[in-house]
Amino acid sequence: MTDPDWLAALLRDEALPERFAAEVERLHVPxxxxxxAVAMGPAFVVGLCGPQGCGKSTAVLVLRRLLEARGLRVAILSLDxxxxxxxxxxxxxxxxxxxLRTRGVPGTHDVGLGLAVLDGLAGPGRTAIPRFDKAADTRAPSESWPVVEGPVDVVLFEGWCVGARPQPDKALAAPVNALERERDPDGTWRAHVNAALAGPYRPLFARIDLLVQFLAPDFAAVLAWRQEQERKLRARLAAAGPSGARAMDDAEVVQFVQHYERLTRHIAAEMPARADLVIRLDADRRSTNL
Structure with a gap:
């Protein structure tokens, strides 16, 4: 049983609803x-893969708190x-x-930077953890990056395609949605994304020691979760008053997630057979098998 004072503080500090306490006990504590039980540091890398909106960011925050309560030193690295x-x-x-101007798919990350961060966290000394400014759509100034003193015991490495493997070439032939049919009719974009997974991303994902997959019930749920995220963002922006920032409406989200649909579906079909742990979620993002 989790310390109730610790859990209450977690819910308060992270602005989580009271009902989330049950999910902490059901999922995050075990x-x-x-x-x-398996972390053999330094920098034991736990890869957490899950589709957009499934709750990965919250999960790593909770896991860090729980692991630190066990006396472990923890760093978080987001693929984003x-x-x-x-x-x-x-x-x-x-x-x-x-x-490829749109960030997100393999081929739009700095893999070398990720490897350098993991190397740094495994040894003594200070390692700066990169930050990306999504509002500005570019990397945040390096002087604003948080610094972690190494070596750490555990790295929680989270991202929507963390640990993904490429598709067979023949699977790339047929487009999976309107975006691919209309804007990638000859398959150049999806071939580039697939080649990135087969090449540059392999050494980064090979650093994962324990692969945890959050599995959505279907792609319709992923779309609904992403639309919910954007509605909350619209509400926050509206409450903050007029600004240059804006959030997507539901129709724009439908278009946006098409950039990630192919690989999201592929991961859902391919990864469960090899992940160390698969966490199946229902439409309300509650775990159903732990």
């Missing part, structure tokens, strides 16, 4: 225990914070395919 700066993606859009 998951933290499993990680602690490894996005290439806008000027690099503009160059990819010009030289390879226009869709």
């Amino acid at each position: 998951l933290a225990a499993r990680i602690a 914070d490894l996005y290439l700066p806008i000027e690099d993606r503009q160059a990819l859009a010009r030289d390879v395919h226009p869709l």
Whole structure:
């Protein structure tokens, strides 16, 4: 049983609803225990893969608190914070395919930076953890990056395609949605994404010591979760008053998630057979098998 004072503080500090306490007991406490039982530091890398909106970011915050309560030193690395700066993606859009300007898919991350961070966290000394400014759509200034003193015991490495493997080439032939049919008719973009997984991303994902997959019930749930995220963002922006920032409406989210649909579906079909732990979620993002 989790310390009720600790749990109450967690819910308050992270602005989580009271009902989330049940999910902490059902999912996060046993998951933290499993990680602690197998973690052989330094920098034991736990890869947490899950589709957009499934709750990965909250999960790693809770897991860090639980693991630190066990006396472990923990660092968090998000794949999102490894996005290439806008000027690099503009160059990819010009030289390879226009869709590569949009951050997210393999080929739009700085894999070398990710490997350097993992190396740093495994040894003594200070390691700066990258931060990406999504509002500005580029990397945050390095002086604003948080610094972690190493070596750490556990790295929680989370992202929507963390640990993904490439598709067979023949699977790339048929488009999976309107975006691919209309904006990638010859398959150049999806071939580039697949080649990135087969090449540059392999050494980064090979650093994962324990692979945890959050599995959505279907792609319709992923879309609904992403739309819910954007509605909350719209509400926050409206409460903050007029600004230059804006959130997508539901129709725009439908278009946006098409960038990630192919790989999201592929991961859901391929990864469960090899992940160390698969956490099946219902439409309300509650775990159903732990």
